[in-house]
Amino acid sequence: MAYCPKCGIKVEGDNQPCPLCSFHIPKVNEEREAIVSVRKFPKTANPYPAYLRRVLNRIFIFLSLLVLVAVCLVFYIDYSLNDMFTWSRYSNLSILAGWVVLYFSFGYVQSFYKVIIGIGLDAFVLLFGLDIFNGRLEWFFPLAFPIIAGATVISVSYWSVIRALSVRGFNMIGYFFMAIVILSMWINFFIHNYQNKTNPLNWLIVTILQLLPVLLVMIYVKYGMPERIKQKIARKFHL
Known part of the structure; x- marks a missing residue:
């Protein structure tokens, strides 16, 4: 539908004389006007x-x-x-x-879970190949397999807890150190077991002694550290 630019009445078609004032109506591209009206601003994108x-x-x-x-x-x-x-x-x-x-x-690979599992499988293949190239499997199943499996499970569990509890800041660091301690004790257990030197009671005591300082530090940061120091550390390390 077109309009007469002189008297303003509606006319059936454009590019023809107006029936009221006989003014010649110019040709209008309605599709172009519709596109221009929809795209008033350029599309923004970060290159x-x-x-x-x-x-x-x-x-x-x-x-x-x-x-x-x-x-x-x-x-x-x-x-x-x-x-x-x-x-x-x-x-x-x-x-x-x-x-x-x-x-x-x-x-x-964008998924953190897939990255952890992929690197774990890569380590499995590497250690299995290094062991089997000697002609016999000696240390892969009793030592390498449980260590890599434990590291993979602990990493997946850590990331799942962080996401499920929406852990941020200092708590995230605390959970990370706890995961490192658990992983180190897991590795220590299988190394001693491979060497036939495992004492479950001593292993449990050493595990508790290593976890205790981490727990004490987390409690101090949570309840004893001044808030201004927390804010300075958070700004420094972008926590």
Whole structure:
């Protein structure tokens, strides 16, 4: 529907004389006016994340090519010297395991749970391969397997507690140190068990003694530390 620009009445179509004043009505592009009326302002977008992603992709591709060259070179040197693959199996397995960690570090997996499980599986494959290359499994199942499984479970549990309880600030650091202490005692238990030196009572006492300072520090920070010091530390470390 068009309007006469002279007398203002509605007319059936544009680009024709007005029936009232005979003024010639100019042609109007209604679709263009509708688009302009909808898009009054330009679409805002932050180009920095996309630019950063492109840069990271290029760096990761370059590092992946270096890893591929290193693996091929190590295999070639080993085979040239020994007419078979000996030490290169250990080296290349470690290089590939490091490449997997690099893949997770570049943000290609967004879920923190998937990152933890992926790194845990990567450690399983690495340690299993290093043990089996000797011709027999000696230390993987009694030592490496429970340690990696425990570290994975503790990491997932820590992140789940942080999210479920909405833990922030100093409490987050306290929970982190508690998880580190539990993990260290878990590792210590299986190392002593592998060496046939495990004493459950002594292990329990040492665990309590290591957890006690962390608990005391958390209690002091929660109830004894002045609020102004808390605020300074929070601003300093962005807690």
